[in-house]
Amino acid sequence: MGETLDLALVGVLLLNFLMLGTSRLIAAIHFAGMQGILLGMALFVAHGQTNSRVLVLSIATAALKGVAIPAILRRATRNVSIRREIEPFVGFTASLVLGALATGLSLVFSRSLPLLDEHAGSLIVPASFATVLTGFLVLTTRRKAITQVIGYLTLENGIFVFGLTLVEAIPFLVEIGVLLDLFVAVFVMGIIMDHIQREFSSLSTEHLTSLRE
Amino acid sequence: MAPWLVLVPLAFAALAFATPSERVRPWLLPAAGATQLGLVALELLGRGSGFGAPWLALDALGRLVATYLAVLFFLCAAYAPGYLAQRVERPNRIFCSVMLVFFAMMNLIAGAQHLGLLWVAVEATTLASGPLLYFNRNARSIEATWKYLLIGSVGIALALLGTFFTAYSALLAGVTPSMLLPDMIASAPQLSRPWLHSGFVLALVGYGTKMGLAPMHTWKPDAYGEAPGLVGALLAGGLTSCAFTAVLRFFQICAAAGEADFARGPLLFLGLFSMAVAGAFMVRQGDYKRMLAYSSVEHMGILVLGIAIGGAGTLGALLHLVSNGLSKGVLFLSAGNLHRAFGSKRTADVSGALRVLPASAALFLAGFFAATGTPPFGTFVSEFTILSAMMHAERYGVAALFLGLLLVVFVGMGQTVLAVVQGEPPELVAAKPHRDRWLAVAPIAVLLVLVLALGVWIPEPVLALFRAAASAVEGQR
Numbered sequence: 001m002g003e004t005l006d007l008a009l010v011g012v013l014l015l016n017f018l019m020l021g022t023s024r025l026i027a028a029i030h031f032a033g034m035q036g037i038l039l040g041m042a043l044f045v046a047h048g049q050t051n052s053r054v055l056v057l058s059i060a061t062a063a064l065k066g067v068a069i070p071a072i073l074r075r076a077t078r079n080v081s082i083r084r085e086i087e088p089f090v091g092f093t094a095s096l097v098l099g100a101l102a103t104g105l106s107l108v109f110s111r112s113l114p115l116l117d118e119h120a121g122s123l124i125v126p127a128s129f130a131t132v133l134t135g136f137l138v139l140t141t142r143r144k145a146i147t148q149v150i151g152y153l154t155l156e157n158g159i160f161v162f163g164l165t166l167v168e169a170i171p172f173l174v175e176i177g178v179l180l181d182l183f184v185a186v187f188v189m190g191i192i193m194d195h196i197q198r199e200f201s202s203l204s205t206e207h208l209t210s211l212r213e
Numbered sequence: 214m215a216p217w218l219v220l221v222p223l224a225f226a227a228l229a230f231a232t233p234s235e236r237v238r239p240w241l242l243p244a245a246g247a248t249q250l251g252l253v254a255l256e257l258l259g260r261g262s263g264f265g266a267p268w269l270a271l272d273a274l275g276r277l278v279a280t281y282l283a284v285l286f287f288l289c290a291a292y293a294p295g296y297l298a299q300r301v302e303r304p305n306r307i308f309c310s311v312m313l314v315f316f317a318m319m320n321l322i323a324g325a326q327h328l329g330l331l332w333v334a335v336e337a338t339t340l341a342s343g344p345l346l347y348f349n350r351n352a353r354s355i356e357a358t359w360k361y362l363l364i365g366s367v368g369i370a371l372a373l374l375g376t377f378f379t380a381y382s383a384l385l386a387g388v389t390p391s392m393l394l395p396d397m398i399a400s401a402p403q404l405s406r407p408w409l410h411s412g413f414v415l416a417l418v419g420y421g422t423k424m425g426l427a428p429m430h431t432w433k434p435d436a437y438g439e440a441p442g443l444v445g446a447l448l449a450g451g452l453t454s455c456a457f458t459a460v461l462r463f464f465q466i467c468a469a470a471g472e473a474d475f476a477r478g479p480l481l482f483l484g485l486f487s488m489a490v491a492g493a494f495m496v497r498q499g500d501y502k503r504m505l506a507y508s509s510v511e512h513m514g515i516l517v518l519g520i521a522i523g524g525a526g527t528l529g530a531l532l533h534l535v536s537n538g539l540s541k542g543v544l545f546l547s548a549g550n551l552h553r554a555f556g557s558k559r560t561a562d563v564s565g566a567l568r569v570l571p572a573s574a575a576l577f578l579a580g581f582f583a584a585t586g587t588p589p590f591g592t593f594v595s596e597f598t599i600l601s602a603m604m605h606a607e608r609y610g611v612a613a614l615f616l617g618l619l620l621v622v623f624v625g626m627g628q629t630v631l632a633v634v635q636g637e638p639p640e641l642v643a644a645k646p647h648r649d650r651w652l653a654v655a656p657i658a659v660l661l662v663l664v665l666a667l668g669v670w671i672p673e674p675v676l677a678l679f680r681a682a683a684s685a686v687e688g689q690r
Binding site: 113114115116132139145148149152155156159162163165166169170178181184185188189192195196199208 | 332333336337339340344347351352356358359360362363366367370373374377378380381383384385389390391392405407408
């Protein structure tokens with residue numbers, strides 16, 4: 001079980017780098033979606049035993065994070081006819097370097113934390129921290145509303161990875177609630193993006209500057 | 214009882230959504246508010262129904278917050294039909310039903326006894342308030358809504374990580390983390406310290422973003438500036454108080470673990486920093502609604518400062534939660550009236566409000582005195598309680614900073630408020646006939662009377678409610 005889980009988490013880490021390095025929005029959405037499907041699989045293998053509850057949760061995770069949310073985002077890009085993230089605040093090479101740094105720090109840092117034996121050898125905690133930091137990096141260095149939402153999704157994915165340590169502890173209802181909240185958040189943001197587009201004929205948050213001190 | 218407090222507003226939301234008439238629908242808001250007041254009264258009299266679950270029940274803190282929310286919502290809802298009648302050009306189906314959902318979710322925060330459910334409820338309030346902010350549907354309100362949703366959601370995401378860390382601290386201690394607050398408090402002494410500490414800091418930053426503590430407050434001036442006054446009152450009075458409640462839940466666990474002193478460090482820093490940022494931006498503020506947002510940042514700072522000092526400071530913070538929330542209601546609703554009459558929220562365009570709308574402007578002025586903690590308002594009592602707790606704890610430096618910042622805020626806010634209410638109105642506005650509408654003034658006056666009452670005389674049963682909540686926060690049972 002541990003090896004399969006680590007394999008999925010390595011995939012999550014690789015997708016972080018792919019996301020940081022791409023300028024194409026569709027590709028970034030695609031990577032976030034693949035991360036979601038990997039998380040669904042990771043959730044399934046993280047559980048010691050299989051029962052219907054685990055199956056439902058894993059499928060719901062993969063369906064929401066891997067299919068539904070990327071579909072909403074793809075729809076938003078189609079409507080606004082933008083394809084690329086142009087001139088981010090931090091360049092793509094620089095963000096890759098920062099991403100590598102963040103991943104390295106996460107590996108070192110998680111060694112210094114007290115962990116349960118079954119988590120000490122696994123990638124769960126470092127992969128979680130690295131993904132959270134990647135999400136923050138995307139959120140703060142990109143200009144387009146869609147890329148910012150992708151950053152938020154990545155951040156949530158990182159938190160979800162940490163949640164794998166707690167799969168036994170957190171009741172089903174709350175897990176579903178968390179997933180649903182995420183879905184609705186992206187949905188509401190999608191609607192607002194639509195309005196930003198109509199009002200400014202672009203999805204760049206650079207136009208959102210009339211409210212300044 | 215707690216489930217009813219959530220379900221009844223939700224039922225009203227469904228009813229509002231199904232009501233076809235634009236004129237009848239707004240009246241469902243005060244109807245829901247009145248029903249909620251009745252439910253809360255039953256609960257306080259000890260006649261509430263036993264219907265509930267371990268993860269959704271009213272403890273001492275929840276009872277105080279739910280009572281306060283019912284009062285604030287009822288008065289804001291009483292203001293709503295008059296306001297919406299003047300905004301007939303906007304369909305209000307979404308507005309009314311979302312406002313009721315928002316209210317239901319605030320009650321869910323008050324009653325949540327499960328850290329996961331608490332998180333879901335706070336996130337739900339963020340999403341429900343999005344459409345309320347976007348009511349005016351112009352470029353500026355989109356910008357405000359976008360910032361609010363994104364910053365709010367990121368903050369909430371951090372709070373989720375903090376919740377997970379806290380759960381992991383229990384897992385590491387060999388306790389099965391049920392995530393139920395009473396269980397977490399009972400097992401608190403065993404919790405793993407590094408995870409508990411980082412969990413508290415993340416939850417404070419996350420829920421602090423929703424409170425609007427500096428430096429995570431950047432969404433606040435935009436959101437409050439662009440939202441209708443009615444929404445501003447519910448956000449600044451209700452939602453921030455609920456987010457503070459969420460912070461208190463984590464503080465309760467820390468206090469039970471004997472780590473209150475650790476938790477007080479970041480609280481003290483964020484409290485003083487928020488007051489300082491608010492003071493800096495309030496001086497020469499040219500937009501009176503943004504000024505109210507900074508006033509809210511300041512008061513959030515005072516709330517966490519009260520907890521940071523502890524002892525009587527905790528009671529002071531809870532008194533302040535209520536008195537600040539009610540005075541925010543006065544300010545935002547009366548500012549909304551002025552905004553509509555003058556068609557602007559810039560102080561450059563607004564002056565002589567006392568001549569144009571005497572009642573609203575007088576309430577706005579009184580609200581300013583209430584918000585700055587002038588006696589005899591309730592905010593004076595709560596701020597004085599926090600100050601004397603500081604003196605009692607011999608934190609003289611903190612007390613001096615606290616007083617100094619209160620003074621800066623008073624002067625800064627006073628400049629803007631006086632510029633608005635005094636002087637001659639602009640000719641264009643003076644030429645048009647204006648009058649204070651009964652429905653747009655009476656709820657504000659009642660709010661003001663309540664803030665005043667809290668400052669003059671608090672009845673013993675009400676004080677007992679505050680005391681019980683304060684000892685629950687401090688962990689004395």
